[in-house]
Amino acid sequence: MPYKLSYSQTDLDLTQTLNKPKKWYYVAVILLGLGVAWGGGSWLHQILTGVGVSGKNNPVGWYLYIATFVFWVGIAHSGTLISAILFLFRVKWRAPVYRSAEAVTVFGLATAGLFPLLHMGRVWVFYWTLPYPQMGGLFPNFRSPLVWDVFAITTYLTVSSIFFLTGMVPDVAIIRDKAKGWRKKLYGFLAQGWQGTDNQWRHYTAAYVFLAALATPLVISVHSIVSWDFAMSIVPGWHSTIFAPYFVAGAIHSGLAMVILILIPMRNAFNLHQYITDHHLESLAKFLLFTATVVGFAYLIELFIAWYSHNPWEQAIFLYRAFGDYWFAFWALFVCNLVIPQLFWFKRFRRSIPFLVFVSIAVTIGMWFERFTIIVTSLAHEYIPFAWGLPSLTWSETGIVVGSFCWFFFLFLIFAKTLPVVSMWEVKEQLEPPMSGKK
Amino acid sequence: MFDLYDYRSMNKYKGSNLMAVFPAMDSLLHGIHELKKAGHENFLVYAPVPHHDIEHALHRPKSPVRVFTLVGALTGFCTGWALTIGSAMHYPLIVGGKPIISIPPFGVLAYILTILFGALATMIGFLINARLPQLHLAALYDERLSSDHYGIQVFCEEGEMKEFEKMLKQVGARSFKRETVANVGRDAISPK
Structure with a gap:
């Protein structure tokens, strides 16, 4: 039994996260709100002026928006991994961390889903991507991985939201039963009449x-499909059969880093040390070490294939990545995603909170650079030198990318003060139930 | 497919019922055992968390939610193929030299819709079978039941109430609530 707590103590500890926020909370919400406003303003500027205000151009038609889109979809992966796959394997340490991980999934997807819209020249006709009968005879091409992506992301958002909300129902009922006034009405509505009967x-x-069981194959398929956005083309550096597993491993890697980054400050802010213990964080660190090794293996295999294939285009693109215009991004991804997490082989580092934070930040940066490197370098240096070119960094695009990070953390802060961040009923499931001891 | 009897009659129960609240799970299990021993199966158990011992004591049938999942997933699978093949036949445009009916890419859509429809049907199956959403809680619902107490709601004749109360008190029930006529809410019918 990992906890020595009672049912009522657990309820008390885990509902106090919903108490009136402290000053730092309001400051953080306002600062993040300003970031969101900057992003929103930049988007408005882009809509009114035209998509040219972003730094993308010809040949680099996919730039920061698509790199950040892939990054956020990746971030969304660890939530379902922790909540669904670890649930099916009955891994006990998932109970106190999965709710936050699921929130990372849902908010990560809510952020990622904005980027295809942001990337569109005419966002007001975004619905043309959906299959519906219309007079113009325009219909999605189901052979295109971009259309698979629309379906995959929408499905992932729907299923993970259902999973997230369903998991919360018994907990919301606990809050309803303890609340008074308008809160009782609000949580009563959210609990939908849950009473905990045996039925x-x-x-x-x-x-x-x-x-x-249904969410589990989605973890594998969604990022595989995102990877096929690239791998189905004939662009050097993209046309690779290892892209699907490589992307899935990278997605889980970045997602785990984000979950650690969220859990540590949340544990301190809400004083949840009894529930989210060092053991939980160490388990996540071990997982991160595993994914770092898989991702590193994929990086090296990519380089090996470029050399072994004798394909001059493939070789040229990898030399360009390592020593060309974006060499810093290439080496950053190696160091951040592969080298730094190797220190987790040592228990001392896995148990060190500052080091956990440091590695998680490094992996988050490294994984963004990974997506940037894959997408931008391949387009900038395709086949014919005549068509080579570099994109430019603009204020609008930077504002939107920064705004997306603010949006994600803004959503999480709102969630943390309105709904239980740790699953009460699943933590209680691991406790000794109240017993009278009578025979 | 789901508990049809319960579903039809869920709001019709107007009879007497008794809610016994237990502070401990072993007392609850004794209570269930005693009721069953007395040949009375018409009761509901309330618990803050699910527990195997309670499931074993009650011996309820398997949840029919799985049928919803299966039907939903199969519907999604068929919809995926129908949407892709149907629209390709309707707009017969050769793209990239690929056949009009391109099995591997269409399979991706069928796979995704299998999961989507399966998940939606699972949720619908859960809501229907668990009688959710409910506007009102059972009249005898006790707010401790979601936290650290257990309850047995016994549906019986008014005359039997005292007997059941005595029986459950002996095994450890600490407080009782009674209702004689009013509508006791949707869950007031025991599962078949």
Whole structure:
């Protein structure tokens, strides 16, 4: 039994996260809100002026928006991994961390989903990507991985939101039963009349297993499909069969880093040390070490294939990545994603909170650079030197990218003060139930 | 497919019922055992978390949610193929030299829609079977039941109430609430 707590103490500890926020919370919300406003303003400027205000050009038609889109979809992966896959394997340490990880998934996707819209020249006709009958005879081309992506991301957002909200119902009922006034009405509405009868639990636990089983293949498929946006083309550096597993591993790698980055300040702010223990963070660090090794293996295999293939285009693009205009991004991704996490082989580093934060930040930066390197270098240096070119960094595009980070953390802060950040009923499931001791 | 009897009659129960609240799970299990021993199966159990011991004591049938999942997933699978093949036949435009009906890429859509429809059907199945959403909680619902107490709601004749109360008190129930006539909410019918 990992905890020595009672049911009522658990409820008390985990509902105090919803108490009136302190000053730092309001300051953080305002600062992040300003960042979101900067991003929103930049987008408005782009809509009114034209997509030319972003730094993308010909040949680099996919630039920071698409790199950041892939980054956020990746961030969204660890949530479902922790909540669904670890649930199916009955891994006990997932219970106190999965709710926050799921929130990372849902908000990561809510952020990622904006980027294809941001990337569009005419966002007001975004619905042309959806299959609906219309007079113009325009219909999505289902052979295109971009259309698969629309379906994959929408499905992932829908399924992970269902999983997230369903998991929360019994906890919201606990809050409803403790709340008074308008809060009781609000949480009563959210709990949808949950009472915890044996009937409800019977159907709930069955539904939860099936939702987990359905969400699991999505972890694998969504980022595979995102990788095919690139791998299905004939662009050097993209046309590779290892892209699907390589992207999935990278997605989980970045997602785990983000979960650690969120959990550590949250644990301190809400005083949840009894629930999110060093053991939980160490387990996540071990996982991160594993994904770092898989990602590193993929990096090296990519280089090996470029050399072994004798394909001059493939070789040229990898030399360009290492020693060309964006050499810093290439080496940063190696150091941040592969080298630095190797220190997690040592328990001392896995147990050190400052080091956990440092590695998580490094991996987050490294994974963004990975997407940047893959997307931008391949387009900038394709086949014919005549068509080579570099994009430019603009204020509008930078504002939108920074705004997306603010948007993500803004959503998480709102969530942290309105809904339980740790699953109460699943933590209680691991406790000794109240017993009278009578025979 | 789902508990049809319960579903039809879920708001019709107007009879007497008794809510016994237990501070401990072993007392609850004794209570369930005693009720079953007395041949009374018409009761509901309330618990803050699911527990295998409670499931074993109750011995309820398997949840039919799985049927919803299967039907939803199969519907999604068929919809995926129908949408892609149907629209390709309707707009027969050769793209990239690929056949009009391109099986591998269309399979990706069928795969995604299998999961999407399966998940939506699972949620619908859960809501229907768990009788959610409910506008009102059971009249005898006790707010401690979601936190650290357990409850047994016994549906019985008014005359039997005292007998059941005595029986459950003996095994450790600490507080009781009674209702004689009013509508007791959707969950007031025991599962078949």
